[in-house]
Amino acid sequence: MASNGYRNGILKGSVKVEKLSPSSNPKPSSIKSKTTSTQVSSVRRSSPASLGGVGSGVKGDSGVPGRVRVAVRLRPRNAEEQVADADFADCVELQPELKRLKLRKNNWDSDTYEFDEVLTEFASQKRVYEVVAKPVVESVLDGYNGTVMAYGQTGTGKTFTLGRLGEEDTAARGIMVRSMEDILADICPETDSISVSYLQLYMETIQDLLDPTNDNIPIVEDPKTGDVSVPGATLVEIRNQHSFVELLRLGEAHRFAANTKLNTESSRSHAILMVHVKRCVKGSEAALSIENGNGSHMSKNFRPPLVRKGKLVVVDLAGSERIDKSGSEGHTLEEAKSINLSLSALGKCINALAENSPHVPVRDSKLTRLLRDSFGGTARTSLIVTIGPSPRHRGETTSTIMFGQRAMKVENMVKIKEEFDYKSLSRRLDIQLDKLIAEHERQQKAFQDELERITIEAQNHISEVERNYAEALENEQSRYQKDYKESIKKLEEQWMLNQQKLNSDRARVEVKQEPLDMGLAVAELQKSLQNEINLRKAAEEEVNSLKSQLVQWRRSEAVGNAEVLKLRKLLEDEEHQKEKLEEEIAGLRSQLLQLSFEADETRRSLDRGGSGKILTGLDSLMSQVRNSQIKDSGNGQKAPIVNLFEQVGLQKILSLLESEDSDVRIHAVKVVANLAAEEANQEKIVQAGGLTSLLMLLKSSEDEMIRRVAAGAIANLAMNETNQELIMDQGGISLLSMTAADADDPQTLRMVAGAIANLCGNDKLQITLRGEGGIKALLGMVRCGHPDVLAQVARGIANFAKCESRASSQGS
Numbered sequence: 062m063a064s065n066g067y068r069n070g071i072l073k074g075s076v077k078v079e080k081l082s083p084s085s086n087p088k089p090s091s092i093k094s095k096t097t098s099t100q101v102s103s104v105r106r107s108s109p110a111s112l113g114g115v116g117s118g119v120k121g122d123s124g125v126p127g128r129v130r131v132a133v134r135l136r137p138r139n140a141e142e143q144v145a146d147a148d149f150a151d152c153v154e155l156q157p158e159l160k161r162l163k164l165r166k167n168n169w170d171s172d173t174y175e176f177d178e179v180l181t182e183f184a185s186q187k188r189v190y191e192v193v194a195k196p197v198v199e200s201v202l203d204g205y206n207g208t209v210m211a212y213g214q215t216g217t218g219k220t221f222t223l224g225r226l227g228e229e230d231t232a233a234r235g236i237m238v239r240s241m242e243d244i245l246a247d248i249c250p251e252t253d254s255i256s257v258s259y260l261q262l263y264m265e266t267i268q269d270l271l272d273p274t275n276d277n278i279p280i281v282e283d284p285k286t287g288d289v290s291v292p293g294a295t296l297v298e299i300r301n302q303h304s305f306v307e308l309l310r311l312g313e314a315h316r317f318a319a320n321t322k323l324n325t326e327s328s329r330s331h332a333i334l335m336v337h338v339k340r341c342v343k344g345s346e347a348a349l350s351i352e353n354g355n356g357s358h359m360s361k362n363f364r365p366p367l368v369r370k371g372k373l374v375v376v377d378l379a380g381s382e383r384i385d386k387s388g389s390e391g392h393t394l395e396e397a398k399s400i401n402l403s404l405s406a407l408g409k410c411i412n413a414l415a416e417n418s419p420h421v422p423v424r425d426s427k428l429t430r431l432l433r434d435s436f437g438g439t440a441r442t443s444l445i446v447t448i449g450p451s452p453r454h455r456g457e458t459t460s461t462i463m464f465g466q467r468a469m470k471v472e473n474m475v476k477i478k479e480e481f482d483y484k485s486l487s488r489r490l491d492i493q494l495d496k497l498i499a500e501h502e503r504q505q506k507a508f509q510d511e512l513e514r515i516t517i518e519a520q521n522h523i524s525e526v527e528r529n530y531a532e533a534l535e536n537e538q539s540r541y542q543k544d545y546k547e548s549i550k551k552l553e554e555q556w557m558l559n560q561q562k563l564n565s566d567r568a569r570v571e572v573k574q575e576p577l578d579m580g581l582a583v584a585e586l587q588k589s590l591q592n593e594i595n596l597r598k599a600a601e602e603e604v605n606s607l608k609s610q611l612v613q614w615r616r617s618e619a620v621g622n623a624e625v626l627k628l629r630k631l632l633e634d635e636e637h638q639k640e641k642l643e644e645e646i647a648g649l650r651s652q653l654l655q656l657s658f659e660a661d662e663t664r665r666s667l668d669r670g671g672s673g674k675i676l677t678g679l680d681s682l683m684s685q686v687r688n689s690q691i692k693d694s695g696n697g698q699k700a701p702i703v704n705l706f707e708q709v710g711l712q713k714i715l716s717l718l719e720s721e722d723s724d725v726r727i728h729a730v731k732v733v734a735n736l737a738a739e740e741a742n743q744e745k746i747v748q749a750g751g752l753t754s755l756l757m758l759l760k761s762s763e764d765e766m767i768r769r770v771a772a773g774a775i776a777n778l779a780m781n782e783t784n785q786e787l788i789m790d791q792g793g794i795s796l797l798s799m800t801a802a803d804a805d806d807p808q809t810l811r812m813v814a815g816a817i818a819n820l821c822g823n824d825k826l827q828i829t830l831r832g833e834g835g836i837k838a839l840l841g842m843v844r845c846g847h848p849d850v851l852a853q854v855a856r857g858i859a860n861f862a863k864c865e866s867r868a869s870s871q872g873s
């Protein structure tokens with residue numbers, strides 16, 4: 062006896078009660094249950110260890126570990142028990158909230174067992190389905206194998222739990238009917254398919270409940286995948302719930318008939334419903350459209366659709382009552398053994414699996430072979446053990462409970478059954494291939510037709526061309542023949558004529574004359590041709606040289622143009638400069654005119670006065686200028702001369718003394734004379750070479766007016782002792798003497814006499830003055846008789862006499 066579970070409230074065993082957290086519990090249900098109630102969902106939530114509580118959301122090949130989920134269901138007392146056991150308590154006591162079951166050994170002792178789910182006699186069929194089968198169904202829809210099994214003594218409600226059709230009372234619908242309802246609600250009828258087999262296993266023989274004649278179906282196992290199948294069994298595709306219920310009814314009827322025929326009871330046989338669910342994985346809808354023949358991208362998608370194949374096996378096991386009991390029903394021991402062989406083999410396998418034994422005797426029976434891929438192993442499995450309340454069957458009930466307890470230890474590794482649907486791909490490819498073949502054939506036919514047509518056309522064309530050509534050739538031939546004949550005829554006539562002429566000429570003219578003349582003409586022609594050729598060559602050479610010259614010219618023209626441009630630019634600059642200078646000159650001219658006018662005015666007034674020294678006259682001239690300057694400055698303007706002196710510069714004024722223009726020279730010398738009247742300017746004038754220029758004017762100028770003004774200026778400069786010596790050094794006295802000798806104008810003579818008179822005032826110059834004829838010139842000017850001149854001569858003699866007397870008084 063196993064010592065699992067709770068006994069007398071003390072935990073003795075090691076039953077592994079997996080309390081999975083809700084998060085590790087299945088993914089959201091994919092089943093749209095119309096009858097989901099608050100109660101149900103609360104059950105599922107509050108029962109994480111319910112039968113489906115293991116990783117039903119698992120994908121991939123590796124699989125996840127899980128455990129066979131076990132629920133226990135108690136049948137209510139039936140009529141017979143209510144009478145027979147009226148005085149006895151039930152042998153079991155359920156604590157569904159604790160998921161525990163107490164098995165009474167006697168009035169004071171009981172053992173306690175824990176299950177994944179404890180379902181009382183009041184548990185509804187719906188609730189039983191929800192907790193026992195629904196998680197398995199969901200797994201199957203996800204591509205796993207799943208098994209729901211009912212184990213228990215005959216009459217405890219296995220068939221009631223699994224197989225009730227619920228036609229008279231819809232609430233009584235069992236697990237088979239409800240499972241199909243959920244499957245049908247979840248699948249996609251266009252892509253998915255459901256097919257069903259319904260079998261009975263009796264005395265190690267598999268019978269087809271959908272086809273009674275098929276009564277010995279072999280089991281086939283795929284050595285690679287380990288998948289188990291019964292290819293001999295009738296496989297009916299299910300499209301709706303009604304057809305399925307009809308199928309179940311038919312199966313039940315056949316089961317009943319078979320058992321009657323074999324004189325057996327259904328409780329001795331195992332009923333096995335196999336539901337194959339094949340689902341197309343979402344995302345391969347494109348493949349579907351191609352499969353339906355309307356895929357326009359046929360060639361693009363050769364990926365086979367991914368399909369998930371789940372198999373739900375619902376097993377209504379034979380009664381678990383002991384063999385010795387069954388023997389009492391008229392079977393031999395061997396028969397009895399055979400009857401329950403599968404069940405005991407299942408027990409052994411469960412024990413082996415529970416103990417993790419290396420050897421699981423799967424091959425010992427047809428049932429274990431058939432359930433090989435559906436129980437434990439890689440499938441999700443729920444076991445419901447059914448028990449009755451009667452204490453009379455305590456032993457059976459106990460063994461049933463122990464079976465369930467052992468089954469709870471069976472670990473399984475859930476694996477998804479997913480594969481590529483190569484069949485449908487192949488079908489698709491076949492369809493496409495056929496289409497392509499047909500298309501190719503059509504195209505080939507069209508191509509051949511076209512080829513034939515072109516060939517015929519080409520042949521026609523060729524023959525037409527040949528015909529035309531032959532005709533044309535013939536025409537040409539006849540024409541040429543005609544021409545040929547004609548020309549032959551002409552030549553013959555010509556020849557005849559020539560012959561006649563020749564004959565007649567021969568008599569008169571020498572025969573060779575003509576050819577000779579011809580030869581001469583040809584020679585002449587050749588010569589003229591040669592000449593022509595030579596001429597032509599010469600002309601060509603000329604053209605070439607002209608061309609090269611032209612190129613040269615063009616180049617030098619370009620250079621010249623650049624030069625011309627440069628010169629033009631220079632010329633423009635020069636013109637500009639010239640314009641500026643001309644403007645300046647014009648300004649100077651107007652100023653000079655102004656000044657000379659004023660000077661003339663002054664002179665005239667002096668003439669009219671007829672008295673005073675030349676220096677006084679000049680002084681008055683300058684004072685007039687100065688007065689006008691003062692007047693002008695009163696108007697905020699500078700006087701013309703000072704202005705001129707500052708604006709133009711002394712050097713420039715002096716340079717104008719050498720101008721070729723006599724007007725300019727006159728104006729310039731007047732300006733210098735005026736400036737020289739100012740004592741402050743005298744030194745500057747001499748330093749700038751003004752004295753030399755003035756002396757040059759005396760020497761070279763033919764204009765007496767210039768000489769007069771220059772002499773005036775020299776007279777003014779000669780007021781200074783240093784200048785007097787300079788004048789003498791530069792031969793000024795002989796120039797003044799020369800001027801005096803040449804001049805007739807008394808004003809000129811007055812200026813020259815003034816200048817010599819000033820020089821006579823210098824002690825150092827006495828000897829030179831006398832030696833170079835200065836005194837003689839001074840005295841010579843007396844001839845003029847003009848009082849102004851006489852006055853200056855007198856002043857000079859007085860100066861000279863003063864120096865003489867100073868010298869004699871000093872003893873020299």
Ligand code: ADP
Pocket residue numbers: 135136137139182213214215216217218219220221222328380447
């Ligand atoms: P088994 O298939 O295990 O031999 P059945 O399913 O045939 O047992 O049930 C035997 C009898 O008990 C049937 O008449 C059935 O209606 C009844 N029965 C079984 N379980 C229940 C239950 N939970 N509630 C009411 N009646 C039940």
Ligand code: MG
Pocket residue numbers: 216219220221327328377
């Ligand atoms: Mg039954």
